[in-house]
Structures are given as C-alpha cells and as structure tokens.
Amino acid sequence: xxxxxxxxxxxxxxxxxxxxxxxxxxxxxxxxxxxxxxxxxxxxxxxxxxxxxxxxxxxxxxxxxxxxxxxxxxxxxxxxxxxxxxxxxxxxxxxxxxxxxxxxxxxxxxxxxxxxxxxxxxxxxxxxxxxxxxxxxxxxxxxxxxxxxxxxxxxxxxxxxxxxxxxxxxxxxxxxxxxxxxxxxxxxxxxxxxxxxxxxxxxxxxxxxxxxxxxxxxxxxxxxxxxxxxxxxxxxxxxxxxxxxxxxxxxxxxxxxxxxxxxxxxxxxxxxxxxxxxxxxxxxxxxxxxxxxxxxxxxxxxxxxxxxxxxxxxxxxxxxxxxxxxxxxxxxxxxxxxxxxxxxxxxxxxxxxxxxxxxxxxxxxxxxxxxxxx
Ligand SMILES: [Fe+2]
Ligand SMILES: [Fe+2]
Numbered sequence: 001x002x003x004x005x006x007x008x009x010x011x012x013x014x015x016x017x018x019x020x021x022x023x024x025x026x027x028x029x030x031x032x033x034x035x036x037x038x039x040x041x042x043x044x045x046x047x048x049x050x051x052x053x054x055x056x057x058x059x060x061x062x063x064x065x066x067x068x069x070x071x072x073x074x075x076x077x078x079x080x081x082x083x084x085x086x087x088x089x090x091x092x093x094x095x096x097x098x099x100x101x102x103x104x105x106x107x108x109x110x111x112x113x114x115x116x117x118x119x120x121x122x123x124x125x126x127x128x129x130x131x132x133x134x135x136x137x138x139x140x141x142x143x144x145x146x147x148x149x150x151x152x153x154x155x156x157x158x159x160x161x162x163x164x165x166x167x168x169x170x171x172x173x174x175x176x177x178x179x180x181x182x183x184x185x186x187x188x189x190x191x192x193x194x195x196x197x198x199x200x201x202x203x204x205x206x207x208x209x210x211x212x213x214x215x216x217x218x219x220x221x222x223x224x225x226x227x228x229x230x231x232x233x234x235x236x237x238x239x240x241x242x243x244x245x246x247x248x249x250x251x252x253x254x255x256x257x258x259x260x261x262x263x264x265x266x267x268x269x270x271x272x273x274x275x276x277x278x279x280x281x282x283x284x285x286x287x288x289x290x291x292x293x294x295x296x297x298x299x300x301x302x303x304x305x306x307x308x309x310x311x312x313x314x315x316x317x318x319x320x321x322x323x324x325x326x327x328x329x330x331x332x333x334x335x336x337x338x339x340x341x342x343x344x345x346x347x348x349x350x351x352x353x354x355x356x357x358x359x360x361x362x363x364x365x366x367x368x369x370x371x372x373x374x
Contacts (some may be wrong), residue, residue, distance in 0.1 A: 024155030040074035061181035082113035119148025221312035240291035247273040300367035
C-alpha cells in the first residue's frame with residue numbers, strides 16, 4: 001500500500017533544513033507520496049508574515065523534486081487545527097500516513113492537544129536536530145507514555161530558524177539557508193521588502209557602525225525569542241530592536257517630551273528614541289515604543305518585550321569585550337539568568353564609575369537583584 005508522509009509547519013519561509021529532513025524521511029521510510037500542510041494561524045505561533053497561498057508557492061518550489069501535494073486543509077477549517085483533529089481527515093484522504101515532526105516538537109508532546117489521540121491515528125516519524133537531546137531516547141519516552149509508534153530517523157538535522165531567516169530577509173540579506181528557487185521567488189515578487197524604506201531612513205541617522213549594531217541587536221533578539229520560546233510577536237521584536245538606537249546620533253530635543261533629568265546624559269537617547277520612532281517612523285504600538293524607551297536603563301517590572309530588547313542590546317554579537325561573551329553564553333542557556341546577570345553587571349559598572357546611576361536603573365536593580373523578582 002502506498003505510504004504518504006505528512007509534513008506540517010508554517011514554512012514562513014520554507015528552508016533547506018525542511019527539505020533535507022523530508023528527503024531523509026522519504027528515503028528512510030520508503031515513502032511514495034509527500035503531503036505538505038501549511039499551517040493557518042498555528043496555535044503555538046503568531047500568524048505567518050506571508051499568506052498561506054504565497055507560502056504554498058514557496059513550498060512547491062522548495063520541494064519541487066519530491067512533487068509534493070500542498071494540502072490546504074487548515075485554511076479550509078479556518079481554525080482549531082490541532083494534529084489530533086486534522087490527521088484523521090488526512091488519513092481518510094490519503095490512506096496509510098506517517099506524520100513527520102522535528103525532535104524539539106516531540107519534546108513538547110505533552111503540550112499538544114490530546115497527544116494520545118494523535119498516536120492512535122498514525123505513527124510519528126521524528127527527526128533529531130543538533131543541540132537537542134537524543135531523539136531516540138525522546139521517542140522511546142514519548143512512546144511509553146502515550147502509546148502508538150514513534151520512529152526516530154537516522155538523519156540528524158541542522159538548527160535553522162525560520163524567524164531568523166525572516167529577520168535576515170527583512171534586513172535585505174540573502175541567507176544561504178534558503179533553497180535557490182525560494183530565494184528567486186522572494187526576489188521576483190518583492191517579498192519581505194516592507195521595511196526597506198524604514199531601513200533606508202534609519203541608515204541616514206546612523207553611522208555604519210551603529211547600523212551594524214542595530215542589525216546585530218535584531219538578530220540577537222530574534223534568536224533569544226525563538227530559542228527560549230519567549231513568544232514575543234515577531235514584528236514587535238524586529239521593529240523595537242531595529243529602531244532602538246534611532247536617536248542615538250541625533251540628540252536634538254525638537255520640543256519632544258522627555259524626562260528633564262535625562263537631558264545631557266547617555267540615557268537621553270532611549271526616551272528620545274521612543275518619541276522619534278513615533279514621529280519619524282510612524283510607530284504607534286506602545287509595546288514597541290516602551291521597549292525602545294527603557295532599553296538602556298531597564299526599569300522595575302518590565303514587560304517581556306522590554307526585557308528582551310534590553311538584554312539583546314547589551315549582549316548583541318558585535319560586543320566582543322569581556323565579560324559580554326560570557327554573559328551572552330549564559331543568556332543563550334538561560335534567558336532570565338542572562339538578563340539578571342546583565343543588569344547586575346551594568347549596575348556594578350556604573351557604580352564603580354561613580355557618576356551616578358539613573359533612578360530607573362536603581363529601581364530595576366532593587367526589583368530584580370535585591371528582591372529577586374521575575
Ligand atoms: Fe542604546
Ligand atoms: Fe544599542
């Protein structure tokens with residue numbers, strides 16, 4: 001009987017690791033037909049940046065030699081697209097199916113909607129990824145907990161992040177982790193170009209070095225957000241990080257409202273940055289503006305986005321001096337610990353310089369370090 005591999009995901013955009021993983025699964029499991037199911041408002045992620053139709057076009061190009069069927073079942077259903085609900089319909093449609101997932105996704109099996117139901121419907125094939133725990137062990141554990149059949153693949157995937165790809169495309173880079181055919185469509189159709197005018201404007205306000213720093217902060221923030229599953233909306237992370245230093249090299253107050261005690265100090269640019277992001281870049285989202293507004297001083301009781309931008313700015317990859325690389329490694333391991341260690345390091349450094357510490361930073365130190373709050 002013909003065997004069909006079901007592979008679902010946002011594919012926003014599809015990348016070389018999706019393709020490699022599928023190719024390996026088809027070979028190892030002797031699959032006859034590949035069905036790709038692009039998510040429609042996935043339950044664990046925010047909506048994709050590209051429409052499902054555009055993603056389908058990119059999928060067809062990326063997987064071309066495997067002649068995939070792109071199934072729009074999720075769009076047809078509109079919502080409630082949990083595997084436990086969608087797979088029975090796909091089984092009806094395609095017969096003997098195997099459901100392919102990444103190893104990290106299997107590690108979160110307990111958070112799926114009715115995982116034991118999923119495993120009653122069809123076997124799950126799972127692909128390991130470098131940097132994650134042993135996929136065979138994970139598979140074994142999940143199988144003994146939920147029953148059914150979980151097949152670990154021999155193929156070991158590389159860690160490629162779709163959100164990092166999006167960030168790089170939006171910054172005008174050409175990531176080498178995209179299939180050529182996908183990159184061609186992206187270029188021909190002008191996808192991911194929505195922020196180019198904003199970036200061009202920002203470049204006028206920044207030296208090359210500061211612009212490089214801004215890009216590095218975008219990437220660091222996007223990386224923390226996806227690695228630690230911080231669930232901050234991608235576009236807010238992107239814009240707050242990109243624009244956080246938009247006023248750093250243009251300190252004119254222009255009658256904008258900033259705290260009087262910040263004028264003439266290095267922290268002015270965060271307050272002015274929020275106001276100028278609104279005035280010059282049309283940003284109206286308060287979450288983004290506040291993340292810019294407190295990116296240097298921090299403050300007590302920060303939002304997730306504020307913490308993320310503060311930490312990514314302090315630990316961006318363009319900062320090579322001690323002890324930043326160690327703090328960065330810590331934050332890559334454990335975001336909360338990295339954030340606190342960064343705040344403590346900054347506070348101690350300011351204290352040793354004896355030039356006074358901005359009140360918001362003192363309050364942040366009290367809140368997070370002395371009182372140990374989250
Ligand atoms: Fe800054
Ligand atoms: Fe910065």
